[in-house]
Amino acid sequence: MNLLEKLDAAAAARKAQLPEGLAAFGIPIDESYSATEARIGERRVLMLGTNNYLGLSFSAECREAAHKAIDQEGTGTTGSRMANGNYYGHRALERELAEFYHCRECIVFTTGYQANLGTISGLAGAGDVVLIDGDAHASIYDGCILSGADVIRFRHNDVIDLEKRLRRLGDRSRDTLIIIEGIYSMLGDQAPLAEIVKLKNVYQSTLLLDEAHSLGVLGETGQGLVEKSRMINEVDFITGTFSKSLCGIGGFCVSNHPQLNQLRYVSHPYIFTASPSPATIASTRAALQLLRDGSSLREQLWKNAYQLYSCLKETGYCLGPEPGPIVAVLLDSPKRALTLWNGLMAHDIYVNLVLPPAAPEGKSLVRCSINAAHTTEQISRVCETFSKLYPTVTQ
Amino acid sequence: MSKITQTQITELLCQRLACFTDVEAEISPETNLITHLAIDSVKLLNLIMEIEDQFDISVPLNALVDVLTVQDLANLIYKIKLSS
Numbered sequence: 001m002n003l004l005e006k007l008d009a010a011a012a013a014r015k016a017q018l019p020e021g022l023a024a025f026g027i028p029i030d031e032s033y034s035a036t037e038a039r040i041g042e043r044r045v046l047m048l049g050t051n052n053y054l055g056l057s058f059s060a061e062c063r064e065a066a067h068k069a070i071d072q073e074g075t076g077t078t079g080s081r082m083a084n085g086n087y088y089g090h091r092a093l094e095r096e097l098a099e100f101y102h103c104r105e106c107i108v109f110t111t112g113y114q115a116n117l118g119t120i121s122g123l124a125g126a127g128d129v130v131l132i133d134g135d136a137h138a139s140i141y142d143g144c145i146l147s148g149a150d151v152i153r154f155r156h157n158d159v160i161d162l163e164k165r166l167r168r169l170g171d172r173s174r175d176t177l178i179i180i181e182g183i184y185s186m187l188g189d190q191a192p193l194a195e196i197v198k199l200k201n202v203y204q205s206t207l208l209l210d211e212a213h214s215l216g217v218l219g220e221t222g223q224g225l226v227e228k229s230r231m232i233n234e235v236d237f238i239t240g241t242f243s244k245s246l247c248g249i250g251g252f253c254v255s256n257h258p259q260l261n262q263l264r265y266v267s268h269p270y271i272f273t274a275s276p277s278p279a280t281i282a283s284t285r286a287a288l289q290l291l292r293d294g295s296s297l298r299e300q301l302w303k304n305a306y307q308l309y310s311c312l313k314e315t316g317y318c319l320g321p322e323p324g325p326i327v328a329v330l331l332d333s334p335k336r337a338l339t340l341w342n343g344l345m346a347h348d349i350y351v352n353l354v355l356p357p358a359a360p361e362g363k364s365l366v367r368c369s370i371n372a373a374h375t376t377e378q379i380s381r382v383c384e385t386f387s388k389l390y391p392t393v394t395q
Numbered sequence: 396m397s398k399i400t401q402t403q404i405t406e407l408l409c410q411r412l413a414c415f416t417d418v419e420a421e422i423s424p425e426t427n428l429i430t431h432l433a434i435d436s437v438k439l440l441n442l443i444m445e446i447e448d449q450f451d452i453s454v455p456l457n458a459l460v461d462v463l464t465v466q467d468l469a470n471l472i473y474k475i476k477l478s479s
């Protein structure tokens with residue numbers, strides 16, 4: 001099989017899996033009206049499948065900051081942070097994030113994906129070990145591959161399994177980077193951080209926590225799981241993204257280890273790419289301020305999350321392990337998941353469809369994500385629709 | 396367990412693989428995991444976790460890039476077991 005034939009074979013396999021399901025992926029959003037509504041074709045749909053947790057995508061402060069930055073600094077930096085792309089805004093955002101986490105160092109990357117790639121491959125190398133949660137995001141897997149380290153998975157959120165694997169490493173546990181996430185992107189459950197910190201201290205390993213989905217969502221000021229668990233002094237490196245609750249694009253790593261700064265000189269995903277545009281950085285800085293002051297947004301977000309989780313549970317749906325802004329409905333076949341997804345679309349509700357192998361444990365998911373801008377009425381409408389559709393996925 | 400032979404590992408793998416694949420096929424050392432058994436990447440990773448526990452070893456995922464057949468996997472496990 002030549003290169004192109006291999007792609008044809010992959011396309012055929014994808015079509016064969018669920019021919020009628022192809023339309024669910026990469027659906028064209030024709031117009032975006034607000035943090036909760038968009039137009040898809042002729043339909044005005046309720047968006048229940050974004051990562052816009054605080055509902056800030058249309059905030060006046062962020063838009064104004066972005067407009068101003070475009071007018072003053074232009075549309076793009078046209079260069080790397082290591083060359084001509086290191087603007088005042090990038091450095092200011094790094095200072096603000098470091099201060100937000102009470103950390104000495106911060107590096108801003110062009111995407112959250114690159115933040116993981118750059119941090120992991122900058123920290124670990126050949127001969128080292130990276131121990132990752134089995135449900136880790138693809139950016140973590142890819143960072144591990146780029147690092148050249150030995151990559152070992154432990155069972156998702158299973159502290160006993162993690163310890164077993166640390167023990168097997170013997171002395172190598174000291175050269176080991178453990179990687180977990182604050183909130184896991186598919187099932188929406190949280191890492192048992194306090195227990196993992198205990199282990200990493202016993203085995204003298206290094207811990208990296210990806211707060212992509214927990215930034216703005218957990219903790220009093222929205223730092224993430226690290227704040228909720230009061231573990232800021234115990235976690236070595238925190239990565240995160242601007243593309244979810246901060247409604248921009250970009251990523252970061254913060255740490256109290258001064259060595260983080262060295263990554264600027266060795267990390268290809270930091271060096272060999274253009275820096276984020278001035279508008280992105282400006283809106284992210286404005287969003288960070290709103291996020292820090294956003295306890296009422298968090299309150300509303302959690303109220304919405306509990307409302308949806310409890311009503312779907314009552315209806316009889318099988319859900320992810322705990323309530324949160326990601327409510328994953330687990331279905332035992334891709335066909336059933338697609339039936340539910342189509343049913344929701346027919347009622348003008350957009351959610352994410354996740355099929356194997358992207359979903360954990362061979363399940364298929366209808367993944368809902370809630371934000372602070374959803375109204376109680378909107379969530380009630382979603383609940384009623386799910387309840388109406390229940391018979392179609394159980395027969 | 397420390398004296399386990401390469402042949403025993405191969406036999407054990409063939410048995411375990413039968414549970415991981417939906418394909419009805421005779422599994423031999425030459426069987427290709429992906430093209431013959433349609434073991435996708437996630438299934439392979441889960442199989443690796445089971446193997447790790449069974450032999451009390453760690454199999455780095457990066458070592459799997461050279462694994463195509465059941466025999467390749469058995470050789471890798473044997474090598475890691477020997478050096479552990």
Ligand SMILES: Cc1ncc(COP(=O)(O)O)c(C=O)c1O
Nearest residue numbers: 111112113137139185212241243
């Ligand atoms: C856990 C996790 N880490 C990192 C990323 C990458 O973030 P970005 O979209 O900013 O590249 C994502 C986003 O999908 C994610 O879910």
